[in-house]
Amino acid sequence: MLLIAAFALAQLAFAIRAPLQNKMAATRRMAIHLTNGTTGNCDALIEDSPWSITNLRTFQAAPRVDSISYFAFQFEDINPGLELKTNCSYYILGGSNATLADDGYHLCANDDVQFKYDGQILQVARWYQDECLGAPPYDSAVAHGRSNVTLTKTQAQDGVLATQTNMQMPISSLS
Template identity: 45%
Template sequence: MLAYILLALLALFDRTLAGPTTFRKYKAGCTALIEEQPWHITNLITFQTHAGVRNRSSYISFDFKDVNKGLELTTSCNRTLPVGSNATLSDARYHHCVNQSVNFVFENGVVSLERYFEDPCIGDYPYNSAIAYGHATPLFNSTKVSAGVFSTQIEMEVPVSSMS
């Protein structure tokens, strides 16, 4: 539904803007790729060390899957902090997944994702790409251990909330 609203807005902007910032309509005879199904995260694991622990690393790791027609993609995502850094996993910066068209942020317990893709039906280069965004809050199963907190979630959906 969101994708159809965005398409309608793009058509409206095409009529009202001028110059190089004009949004273009989709090419005739083309069916644009649409991020309408939620993304899937599986095997989400975090380990946050306690302050002062010098021989362990904090980390986050998960598998990402996009099931949308024509955009199918599976990749792994992870971030490991330096041993003994005492830094938190919560970070406002995006980090690349193995397939670098997917990036993630883990901040204040929320996983935010962005997915870059190219589609010739959107327009000619350099107007043939889009970035889809989504975020979700895991419901972790957490266990305290001597060096920190180990948290897991087997599976969760991440709705696509916007595109640019």
């Protein structure tokens, strides 16, 4: 029960600070200390540092062109105990006239990470397991991050290539 109450308080703190999120995103830090009744003191894994999104690239094929459209990037979590690097991408078959901006989540190569892109904002969700959060099934969490994407676009004959070298994505919530 103590673990659930501590987690609920942490969530409440995020909800209260939501209006200030944009102003405080670069400086906000979160710390959690939980006590596990079975094992004694326990330090939960913390998503404290922003995630690194690198080599972001998109290609939107022109209508009626048989080229494949794609959205791809590398994801890296550098937080101690949670370190993870993975490639993330999704593809649209040529000639489908679909756009890269959609409302669905796509799995990364490591399926603990998923993302969605709406044409302006990249959202990433990262699942992890930590026994300090509680006994199964309460021993896992999902960290969420979101950032505006600023792409440099290059027009080509068969579509538009857009890139962004890197960006830091702050963790915006835990669930």
